[in-house]
Amino acid sequence: MFEAAELGHTVARAAFNRIVPKLRSDLLDAQYRLKENGTFPVIILISGVRGAGKGETVNLLNEWMDPRHILTRAFDTPSDEERDRPAMWRYWRALPPKGRIGILFGSWYTAPIIDRVFRTTRRSDLLQSIEEINRFERMLADEGALILKFWFHLSKEAQRKRLEALRSDPETRWRVTKRDRDFFEKYDRFYRISEETLRATSTADAPWIVVEGADPPYRSLTVGKALLGAMKKRLDAPAVRGRPVSKTAPIVHPIDRRDVLSELDLSRALTEKAYKKELRAWQGRLNLLARDAKFPRLSVALAFEGMDASGKGSTIRRVTASLDARTYNVVPVAAPTDEERAQPYLWRFWRNLPRKGRVTIYDRTWYGRVLVERIEGFCSEADWMRAYAEINDFEEQLERANIVVCKFWLQISREEQLRRFEARERMRFKRFKITPEDWRNRKKWDLYQSAAADMIERTSTGSAPWTLVEANDKKFARVKVLRTICKRIERALDEL
Amino acid sequence: MFEAAELGHTVARAAFNRIVPKLRSDLLDAQYRLKENGTFPVIILISGVRGAGKGETVNLLNEWMDPRHILTRAFDTPSDEERDRPAMWRYWRALPPKGRIGILFGSWYTAPIIDRVFRTTRRSDLLQSIEEINRFERMLADEGALILKFWFHLSKEAQRKRLEALRSDPETRWRVTKRDRDFFEKYDRFYRISEETLRATSTADAPWIVVEGADPPYRSLTVGKALLGAMKKRLDAPAVRGRPVSKTAPIVHPIDRRDVLSELDLSRALTEKAYKKELRAWQGRLNLLARDAKFPRLSVALAFEGMDASGKGSTIRRVTASLDARTYNVVPVAAPTDEERAQPYLWRFWRNLPRKGRVTIYDRTWYGRVLVERIEGFCSEADWMRAYAEINDFEEQLERANIVVCKFWLQISREEQLRRFEARERMRFKRFKITPEDWRNRKKWDLYQSAAADMIERTSTGSAPWTLVEANDKKFARVKVLRTICKRIERALDEL
Numbered sequence: 001m002f003e004a005a006e007l008g009h010t011v012a013r014a015a016f017n018r019i020v021p022k023l024r025s026d027l028l029d030a031q032y033r034l035k036e037n038g039t040f041p042v043i044i045l046i047s048g049v050r051g052a053g054k055g056e057t058v059n060l061l062n063e064w065m066d067p068r069h070i071l072t073r074a075f076d077t078p079s080d081e082e083r084d085r086p087a088m089w090r091y092w093r094a095l096p097p098k099g100r101i102g103i104l105f106g107s108w109y110t111a112p113i114i115d116r117v118f119r120t121t122r123r124s125d126l127l128q129s130i131e132e133i134n135r136f137e138r139m140l141a142d143e144g145a146l147i148l149k150f151w152f153h154l155s156k157e158a159q160r161k162r163l164e165a166l167r168s169d170p171e172t173r174w175r176v177t178k179r180d181r182d183f184f185e186k187y188d189r190f191y192r193i194s195e196e197t198l199r200a201t202s203t204a205d206a207p208w209i210v211v212e213g214a215d216p217p218y219r220s221l222t223v224g225k226a227l228l229g230a231m232k233k234r235l236d237a238p239a240v241r242g243r244p245v246s247k248t249a250p251i252v253h254p255i256d257r258r259d260v261l262s263e264l265d266l267s268r269a270l271t272e273k274a275y276k277k278e279l280r281a282w283q284g285r286l287n288l289l290a291r292d293a294k295f296p297r298l299s300v301a302l303a304f305e306g307m308d309a310s311g312k313g314s315t316i317r318r319v320t321a322s323l324d325a326r327t328y329n330v331v332p333v334a335a336p337t338d339e340e341r342a343q344p345y346l347w348r349f350w351r352n353l354p355r356k357g358r359v360t361i362y363d364r365t366w367y368g369r370v371l372v373e374r375i376e377g378f379c380s381e382a383d384w385m386r387a388y389a390e391i392n393d394f395e396e397q398l399e400r401a402n403i404v405v406c407k408f409w410l411q412i413s414r415e416e417q418l419r420r421f422e423a424r425e426r427m428r429f430k431r432f433k434i435t436p437e438d439w440r441n442r443k444k445w446d447l448y449q450s451a452a453a454d455m456i457e458r459t460s461t462g463s464a465p466w467t468l469v470e471a472n473d474k475k476f477a478r479v480k481v482l483r484t485i486c487k488r489i490e491r492a493l494d495e496l
Numbered sequence: 497m498f499e500a501a502e503l504g505h506t507v508a509r510a511a512f513n514r515i516v517p518k519l520r521s522d523l524l525d526a527q528y529r530l531k532e533n534g535t536f537p538v539i540i541l542i543s544g545v546r547g548a549g550k551g552e553t554v555n556l557l558n559e560w561m562d563p564r565h566i567l568t569r570a571f572d573t574p575s576d577e578e579r580d581r582p583a584m585w586r587y588w589r590a591l592p593p594k595g596r597i598g599i600l601f602g603s604w605y606t607a608p609i610i611d612r613v614f615r616t617t618r619r620s621d622l623l624q625s626i627e628e629i630n631r632f633e634r635m636l637a638d639e640g641a642l643i644l645k646f647w648f649h650l651s652k653e654a655q656r657k658r659l660e661a662l663r664s665d666p667e668t669r670w671r672v673t674k675r676d677r678d679f680f681e682k683y684d685r686f687y688r689i690s691e692e693t694l695r696a697t698s699t700a701d702a703p704w705i706v707v708e709g710a711d712p713p714y715r716s717l718t719v720g721k722a723l724l725g726a727m728k729k730r731l732d733a734p735a736v737r738g739r740p741v742s743k744t745a746p747i748v749h750p751i752d753r754r755d756v757l758s759e760l761d762l763s764r765a766l767t768e769k770a771y772k773k774e775l776r777a778w779q780g781r782l783n784l785l786a787r788d789a790k791f792p793r794l795s796v797a798l799a800f801e802g803m804d805a806s807g808k809g810s811t812i813r814r815v816t817a818s819l820d821a822r823t824y825n826v827v828p829v830a831a832p833t834d835e836e837r838a839q840p841y842l843w844r845f846w847r848n849l850p851r852k853g854r855v856t857i858y859d860r861t862w863y864g865r866v867l868v869e870r871i872e873g874f875c876s877e878a879d880w881m882r883a884y885a886e887i888n889d890f891e892e893q894l895e896r897a898n899i900v901v902c903k904f905w906l907q908i909s910r911e912e913q914l915r916r917f918e919a920r921e922r923m924r925f926k927r928f929k930i931t932p933e934d935w936r937n938r939k940k941w942d943l944y945q946s947a948a949a950d951m952i953e954r955t956s957t958g959s960a961p962w963t964l965v966e967a968n969d970k971k972f973a974r975v976k977v978l979r980t981i982c983k984r985i986e987r988a989l990d991e992l
Contacts, residue, residue: 070826313562325568326554330563
């Protein structure tokens with residue numbers, strides 16, 4: 001993979017000077033077309049060996065284009081807010097919105113490669129990271145992002161020369177650190193591991209572009225032209241996001257109309273007396289768990305889904321009642337804001353992830369993609385189809401960062417929903433008014449049920465299983481939810 | 497101020513139980529009306545002595561209302577991202593958007609009072625903090641926020657009893673910390689200082705409500721009823737933000753038509769040769785300054801304003817060209833996003849403040865309020881009139897946090913603007929197209945000039961002076977801007 005980047009490519013300074021003015025104005029033009037077009041972001045990854053001109057190139061891109069519409073982010077030591085969350089959180093928060101260019105200096109490749117070079121991880125860890133990166137980048141591409149990954153390479157000889165040159169000039173000597181020397185000693189190992197990583201992550205959606213870093217004019221032109229070419233190609237292409245949207249998602253009903261939801265025994269109920277006793281017991285237990293000495297080492301994400309009027313809000317209130325308000329945050333998921341719409345679908349959920357020792361409660365969740373968005377045709381079939389895998393990846397990352405993920409589907413019968421709608425209409429409070437939309441959704445009951453059954457089947461994983469809650473009786477439902485949360489947190493605390 | 501909260505107020509449990517159901521449902525109703533109304537946020541501050549039921553009350557409010565629409569934030573140790581910015585940054589990022597309730601547990605009062613109690617600050621510091629807080633809260637109120645400040649008080653005797661009770665019960669003993677004992681020892685001093693602070697910050701916009709904390713039913717009802725009363729009063733009032741908007745702001749032209757801008761000598765220019773030399777010299781100097789060993793201890797905020805086509809963008813590019821792209825961030829200020837519109841005007845600028853060692857460049861700024869928003873009538877006269885003082889407060893906070901604030905007004909003549917507009921129209925690049933809006937703004941040249949002169953006069957402070965840049969000659973302008981930035985950073989580094 002690196003052979004072609006050790007050929008000693010050069011471009012004469014005169015040729016460079018001749019080519020650059022046109023390249024710059026073309027790049028600037030493409031950048032403005034991107035801004036006006038506004039339908040996709042450009043994500044540029046800058047990686048590679050030390051001393052191969054990465055920093056210089058980042059500066060040059062900012063000089064050639066309009067820096068007002070470029071977001072450059074460098075990733076060194078994570079902040080404490082970043083350390084408290086899954087490793088990818090810092091990259092999610094740095095993603096450029098649609099219409100802008102984001103330059104990520106250092107990226108999700110840095111840690112997997114470096115950790116393996118210095119043997120703090122095993123080979124299997126690297127392979128797992130590679131697979132996750134591929135899925136992450138495919139998601140970005142599916143969300144419309146144009147991804148350019150540049151790897152700056154220097155042959156061992158070229159790197160030695162460059163370090164020596166830096167060292168011998170008093171003006172630049174400060175730039176050669178102990179870390180540079182450590183890296184150089186590991187050159188061969190770094191070469192092998194990064195080559196393997198690049199090969200395995202050079203996909204159709206996000207191919208690597210290896211750039212020989214020794215000659216500044218050569219590497220600058222290579223990057224500039226590759227960027228220009230990719231942007232123009234994309235901008236000139238007919239609208240990529242215009243995949244046909246299937247207004248009626250092809251939901252297959254099981255022939256016998258039986259699924260995980262229809263099999264639930266909705267007659268399950270608690271007496272008032274049993275409810276009071278159980279509720280108090282589990283609320284007390286949850287309260288104690290959240291004050292456990294080890295609790296600050298994990299976080300909790302609670303996800304609530306269910307048909308309208310299935311009791312999500314009142315159940316959430318029974319959960320929050322047992323927690324200290326300083327430790328939780330409830331996120332009601334409604335229409336996305338415009339900042340959220342300019343990002344990949346999962347971005348709005350990533351931004352609300354809890355810090356260590358905290359609880360985030362999502363009232364409706366990322367599963368909206370495969371429920372309401374699927375049924376109502378708010379996204380294309382391709383979009384919701386890929387969401388299952390994306391969601392599994394997302395939740396796996398949460399689990400790995402010691403976030404306990406509990407997902408609840410509150411199931412009521414169609415008759416019970418009608419009863420609750422009618423009761424709400426009779427209530428004097430305006431807040432309980434039933435909207436025409438509620439009635440419309442109700443008409444699509446079967447579609448929603450099938451989509452939910454589908455979702456549960458595809459996303460109930462070992463680490464983040466769905467808990468199906470028989471919710472015709474609110475008392476039973478609340479206790480089941482509380483008990484599940486307690487048990488899951490207990491297990492997680494035991495495993496710490 | 498605290499006498500009335502030492503009377504031993506109580507409410508019988510039976511009466512409490514009788515009153516609460518109605519209070520809860522009224523609060524819930526008010527909360528939903530707030531959400532539907534969506535024109536203002538409710539900010540609840542919870543402060544006071546330790547052990548007076550603050551935490552319990554926060555939890556109760558979350559239990560009584562719908563926790564999905566309450567943002568509760570507790571402030572203990574700042575994160576490193578917070579420590580890197582002005583002290584108020586953490587509060588700005590925690591402000592609830594319009595339509596929601598924010599409960600701030602601990603607030604901008606905590607540090608000024610505690611620091612003074614433990615004598616880490618002087619009396620004059622406390623007085624200054626008080627003044628700043630009053631201005632900050634007035635701004636919040638002017639932006640529409642409903643502010644409720646609760647102070648939970650316990651008499652010395654009541655506090656002693658409560659601590660003893662906690663200590664004697666093995667279930668609660670853990671809650672009494674060394675810090676509690678330290679505080680109790682300083683009770684009298686804490687009493688005096690907080691009383692003085694409360695008295696001085698109990699304003700018409702944001703009065704304090706002192707709550708006797710000894711009796712849970714009493715304190716809960718007091719808080720609940722005060723909150724309900726304030727919300728209902730505000731929700732029932734005719735739209736508060738409906739102040740008359742003066743479409744043509746009353747701008748007074750100086751009789752002799754001379755002002756700071758008209759006095760500028762726009763013929764100032766540099767030869768191509770001098771420009772090249774100076775540009776290189778100042779760019780090099782800026783580059784070195786940003787790599788100074790002490791630079792990571794300060795931050796830089798550069799603010800660019802000027803008429804259309806005055807050369808802001810190209811000047812900014814000359815500045816960024818001398819910096820490492822990893823250290824700066826350019827913020828092009830256009831129409832606010834919907835998340836920004838749901839917050840006070842300055843919020844969008846606070847959110848982009850640089851961390852230590854970083855530079856934020858604002859292309860158009862918070863001064864939009866007293867320029868385009870004033871001229872075009874996008875905000876009321878009262879709004880832009882108060883903006884001058886708010887902006888001065890804002891910039892003073894930046895200065896105090898070691899942020900070097902450089903503000904540039906790029907001045908061109910009306911003829912020069914016409915020349916540049918026409919040149920742009922002749923250029924082939926779409927990005928330079930002149931919009932009808934540009935021509936419309938041009939017609940209001942005199943209004944903009946007067947508003948700018950007004951602004952410069954009112955907001956050029958010792959620590960954040962305006963630099964007026966004669967910009968008919970772009971070369972001259974760029975060098976002046978670079979030189980100013982260098983000198984300001986040099987002075988700041990010297991003073992560290």
